[in-house]
Each structure stands twice: as C-alpha cells, then as structure tokens.
Amino acid sequence: MTQSEQFVGIGEHRRLVMSLAHEPAVxxxxxxxxxxxxxxxxxxxxxxxPPFTNSAMDGFAVRFQDVSTARPDAPVRLPVTGDIPAGSAAGDPVETGTARRIMTGARMPAGADSVVKVERTDHAPGVVDAPAEVRIFQAPELGANVRHRGEDxxxxxxxxxxxxxxxxxxxxxxxxxxxxxxxxxPAPRVGVISTGSELSDAGSDLAAGRIPDSNGILLAGLVSEAGAVVAQRARVPDDPARLREVVAGWDVDLVITAGGISAGAYEVVRQALPELTFHKVAQQPGGPQGAGIVGATPVVALPGNPVSVFVSFHVYARPLIAAMRGLAVPVESPTVRATAGAGWRSPAEKTQFMPIRWESGEGEGGRVVPAHRLGSKSHLVATLPLVEGLAVVPVGVEAVEAGDGLEVLMTRGEV
Amino acid sequence: MTQSEQFVGIGEHRRLVMSLAHEPAVxxxxxxxxxxxxxxxxxxxxxxxPPFTNSAMDGFAVRFQDVSTARPDAPVRLPVTGDIPAGSAAGDPVETGTARRIMTGARMPAGADSVVKVERTDHAPGVVDAPAEVRIFQAPELGANVRHRGEDxxxxxxxxxxxxxxxxxxxxxxxxxxxxxxxxxPAPRVGVISTGSELSDAGSDLAAGRIPDSNGILLAGLVSEAGAVVAQRARVPDDPARLREVVAGWDVDLVITAGGISAGAYEVVRQALPELTFHKVAQQPGGPQGAGIVGATPVVALPGNPVSVFVSFHVYARPLIAAMRGLAVPVESPTVRATAGAGWRSPAEKTQFMPIRWESGEGEGGRVVPAHRLGSKSHLVATLPLVEGLAVVPVGVEAVEAGDGLEVLMTRGEV
CATH class of the missing domain: 3.90.105.10 (Molybdopterin biosynthesis moea protein, domain 2)
Known part of the structure; x- marks a missing residue:
C-alpha cells in the first residue's frame, strides 16, 4: 500500500548529466x-x-680576452664605442680593445662575448650618458652575463x-x-531559473507563505564560480506555460533550474519540460533530480531546497560545466581523504553528502565536522557560508563515528 | 672599489607596501x-x-490525535478541507477530524500539528487536484514533517x-x-603599466632588439586573479615624461608597474616617479623594488623580468590588493610545509623564491621540485605555466638538499 520509492544510483544520474555536454566550440x-x-x-x-642573445646585466659588453687580467689593483681601461639601450639594434661589432655600454635585455653586439656588470667598473650605475672610457676592476668569466638566443x-x-x-x-x-x-x-553561457510561487525578491516584504528567493542568487554565484557566464536569469512561479516560454526564448548553452521536480501537485519543471528524465537518486540531500534536452538545449533540473541545490550543483552541474569549458573531467568527482572529528547518522540506503567544515588541517588528511548542528537537513540555507566541503558517506553506512576515514568533495576554490 | 650593494629585508619592503593600503570604502x-x-x-x-512554520513534505496536514491509530490494515479516513500550495496563505484552521493537503515549504495551517507524507496515503503524488477525502495508512509521530519558524x-x-x-x-x-x-x-581599481622601449605587441613582428610584452598581460591576469579590477592598462617606452603623464591621468586606487627600477641608465620608473622609495631587497629573483605614493595614488613598482614580476606580485602586491579589498591579511604570506624532492643551490645572503611544481601530494606535506631545470633564473617566462608555488629558502642557506623541509607560498587558487 505504501508506495515504493525507486532509486537510481549517483553514477547513473551523473552519466546522464555528463552525456549532455557536446564538444565545445573553438x-x-x-x-x-x-x-x-x-x-x-x-x-x-x-x-x-630569449628571441636574441642579450645581456643579463646593466654593464659593458666586452671581448673576454681584453679584460681577463683586470683586478682591483690593476684595472683595465677601455674606450667605450657607444651605448645599447634595451629595444635598440646593437650597432657595429665591438672591436678588439673596446667596450660598449649595454643595458639588461639589450641585444649583444657582434664581437663581444661577455658582459662586465656596471658595479665592477668605475662607471656609476643609473647615469644616462655613456662614458668615453671605462675602467674595469674585475675580470668576468668568459661568457658571463650573456643570455643566449633559445637557451630556454x-x-x-x-x-x-x-x-x-x-x-x-x-x-x-x-x-x-x-x-x-x-x-x-568560449565560456559556456548558462541560464538559471529559480521556480516556485512562494519566492519573493530578496530583501522585500514577504506576504504570508512567501520566502525570499535565495536559489536564484545561489545558482548564479555557483555558475560564475564554476567558470561559466550567467547569460540569463529568471524566477518563475508554479506556471508551466510561463516556464516553457522562458526556456524556449533563451539562446544559451545550458539551463539549470531549481525546484519543481519532486512529488508534489505543483511541480512546475516536471510539468513544463516533460522531455527531461526525472528520477529519485539514492542520495541525501538532493534525491529528486532531472536532466535532458529541451529543443537543442541541455537542461539540468535540481531540487528546490537550497542545500540540495548546493550539493546537486557540485555533484552534477559543476562537472558538466567543466566539460563544456573544455576541461578534462574525471568519471567521479575528485575527493580528498579526511577523518571525522565527530559522529553523525546517515541513511543506510542512500549516499549522504554531509556539509562539513574543516576542524583542523584543511584538505587531504584533515579532520572534518558537520557544518551545522542539525546535519544534512536540506533547508538550512543560512548555514551554507560555513560549508567547506561535502563528506561522502556511502550506501550501507548507518553512522559515521569520530575517527572514521571519509572522502570529502571540495566545494571551494576549485576549478 | 667594487661598489657595495645595500639590501633591505623582505619584511621591511613588505611593511612599506602594506602601509599604502588605506581603509577600504564601504x-x-x-x-x-x-x-x-x-x-x-x-x-x-x-x-x-524558516520564516514561518511549514511542511517538510508533500502530504496532508492533520491533528495527530485524529490519525494516531492509523495502520495499513486499519487506515483512517478524513475529509480534505482544501489545499495549501507553496507560496499561499494557509487558510482557516484545520478542524478536528479533517485534513488539508499541503506542499513542501507551504505554511502550516493553524490547528494541524503534524504532516502525513503523501506516500503514506491513498492519494497519488503528483496529481494536481486535491481529493475530497484521504485514507491514511500509517500514523506519523506527533509533530512529524513540520519545520518550525526560527528552528534554524x-x-x-x-x-x-x-x-x-x-x-x-x-x-x-x-x-x-x-x-x-x-x-x-568595492573591488580596488588597478592600473597596470609595463615599461621598456624593447616591448612590442604580443604576436607582432619583432624589430631588432625587441621582445613581446608579456608583463602587461601577466600583470593584468594576476590583478584579476587577486580579485581587483584592471581599470587601466598601458605600455610605456623608456620615456619618463610619458610615464608620469599616464600615471597622473588615471583615476585608480593602485598603480602597479613592471620594469624600469634597477641600476641601468634608462630606468623609466625611477626617473618618472622620484617620490617612490626604491631599494634592493635581499631576495632572488626580484631584488629591485619600489613603492610609495604619487599624488594620492599608491604605486607598487616591480622589476621587469617576468619571473621577478610573478614572484614580487605574489610576495608584495597580492597582499596589498587583499588588504584593499577588505580582507584580513597576515603579517607574512601564509605558506604550507613541504619536502624538497630534489636539491638546488641558493644565494646565502638572500631569501630565494624558487618556482616549484608539486611532484607529489599537492599542498601541506607534499613534495616539490623546481619548476624548471634552470631554477630561479628570472627570465624564464615561458616556464611560468609550470609554476604551482614558490619555495621560500631563507637567508643563510646555500643549498637545498633532497629531503629538506621547506615553506611553500601558494601561487594558485588563493584569494
């Protein structure tokens, strides 16, 4: 009598969603x-x-053989036959017994094989005019301070x-x-839609039974953070004709909706977009999921509770957007290994995505605790700022104990 | 006779740069x-x-006492006195001996204290019209499926x-x-300037001694990644009057320049902006540094070699931008602890920032190797895509050995 619930696995729904990605344009x-x-x-x-052989220092381009004996107490004096600022041609070859002033990055003149840095001479650094002659106090090594064309x-x-x-x-x-x-x-252009007649503008006075629309701003933020462009935004009440009109009127690469896909009587996305596949995925939160093609446009339909939107976005929509951007996407979301810092319950028949924060050692090897005392309940939107990842508790586990190992899906700072 | 080089410490230059941040606007x-x-x-x-007490499920709002005996073999039959879609008012109180259909998120009606989920009744989920009566097959717990105003x-x-x-x-x-x-x-508005007469447009044919301008695009990218807005961009040859004119003409929160601050004869930033403090910092790469105020605008003057730009940006400009955004910035750049996977040499009198990549275990506890076989040489711009962090080798260390512990400044994915 009690109606049975048929679940599909997370992998099956993820494959359906990822199948919506076509080869990205170039x-x-x-x-x-x-x-x-x-x-x-x-x-x-x-x-x-480098594109041409150049000086690594401000100084003087010389022939090594002319300066090899230079010492502080026996400097070598050379006439200076010009100046090579960066960005200029190098001029005539450097003759035996002469030097040419040269700046960092400037082209090495023919004839010269080494650069004496200015600090090893009697020429003051930072002076604009090149001197008529220079005294060199220390011999460079052969080839010193020269960067050769193509050496990198x-x-x-x-x-x-x-x-x-x-x-x-x-x-x-x-x-x-x-x-x-x-x-x-190009970055995928995404249209986001929050659905539900209960939604009002954020910050507005609320009529009875109405709540602020947080899903629209959440989806727009998540899409931007995932590297796509929010090309269109809409909020649609429980009016299937209106929703269909919005989706049909958009020229976007992907539509993501929130809400209107569960078992109620007013499931606007289910009713408006019957060509999508809707099913219940064995996960908590975020069981109801939908995906498919409307016209030629991929549509991912997420459930309506904000924490479910957040979880479902990271598990399904983010990898789809990554694939549409041209990134290589692994079959399963990458996770880091962590340790539970506290225990909590998990539904044995479902994979649980528990919103967590790092108690110590953020990332691989760190310790995590639930982000909120009420756990993975799907309506706790106000606690989302605390969430730093999702602990993935597999099917078959009824309780996580403090000290258990866990895989954690990162929800911040990722591509 | 050889001119001595006077160094300032990294901490001193960082304090100078951070002193340029004034209280961000609100x-x-x-x-x-x-x-x-x-x-x-x-x-x-x-x-x-939640802003009002509402149903956590699609189902029927009831008085617990009316349904407490319901069992599959002894269902309770109740007349349905209406329907409460999400976003609507709840209507009159629920009378003893009646039920009202209710959707997830809809306002609980007065009188009712519990919600029976639709799967525990003879009413099919997903049907638009509410039934005239409903058979309930299983008693809920008192208060089941009700989310109370303010419970979060x-x-x-x-x-x-x-x-x-x-x-x-x-x-x-x-x-x-x-x-x-x-x-x-608001996000700081930054103007970036690449300097040097040797710079040409990226992708253009190069005259003798000219190189593509990679610093302009590097600075613009780094500034964007640091969360600021690139409000102005310019490339300026070694022409101090022109540089001064550009800086004076901009209305920005911060100017960052690359090049023109070392010991050469054509140091355009030094010459154009004499009110800045210029010194040599005891670091490799990126020794020459400048910073100060021009007019009322903070200016950070970075050296010109692209790897020096990259290193200096992360050590000095990124924390300044973070402070100007209103983020809390620690006195020293945060680092993660890693192990050297190979050895290399370091100048004992300077802090070395060695560009590294992760050989294993990216982040805390991982193993790093130099990103390029030629090490920290400052002109290897083409290897920057390999760089995942900067190993900080302190003053006094002449060589890093494989297995040594290291602090690594992260250069990717950071705020």
Missing part, C-alpha cells in the same frame, strides 16, 4: 580576452626564448598542452613565445 | 553585484529561518562576520535571512 581570441578560458590547442614556441626554448618546443585553464602566467608565456591570440573554448 | 550593493566582494559589516538574521535561526542570530569574501553560498544565506543588499568594499 574560437581564436586575443590574449587579453583569454583569461579564465581553456586552451583548445597545444601551444608550441613560435619564437626562441627553441622554436617548436612545447609550452602548454591543450585543455589548459589559462591564467595570467599561461597568457604571459604564450605572449613570450610569439602568440598574440589563442584558440580557446 | 558601499551598499544589491546582492546580484556582491559576488567576489568582501562584506563590510556582520550579517545577522533579519528574518527567522532567530532574528538577530549571527550569520556571517564582516570581512567575509562573498561567494554564492554567502549571498544565498544573506537573501534567506532578509537582505536584498549588503554593505561591501
């Missing part, structure tokens, strides 16, 4: 616009690094693999080896 | 615009959570401290406790 973008995107092609050096990289040498998340360091490296633009995957 | 921003900013005031609940938080309870970096979870929590906007510190 576009050529100027370096200035690549920050935070993912490279679509390997980067190999188009220039040698030759043309064609690999610099970065494809699929690399491009930070400032990556973009600087690409610039230094001759790139002004890169082939990248 | 502005009220709608939640939608707060992502990634730092809260300026504590957040305390303006609403109780009472008005005035603390939710978040001031100085909190606001992610989606924080903003959702703020919304749920009654906020539509927050007092935040």
């Amino acid at each position: 576009v050529e973008m100027p370096l200035e616009r690549c920050l935070g995107l993912v490279s679509a092609e390997p980067v190999a050096a188009r220039l040698p690094v 990289l030759q043309i064609g040498d690999p610099v970065m693999e494809a699929g690399r998340l491009l930070d400032g360091a990556c973009l600087a490296a690409a610039a230094s080896v001759g790139y002004g633009s890169l082939a990248v995957h | 502005v009220e921003m709608p939640l939608e615009r707060c992502l990634g900013l730092v809260s300026a005031e504590p957040v305390a609940a303006r609403l109780p959570v 938080l009472q008005i005035g309870d603390p939710v978040m401290e001031a100085g909190r970096l606001l992610d989606g979870a924080c903003l959702a929590a703020a919304a749920s406790v009654g906020y539509g906007s927050l007092a935040v510190h």
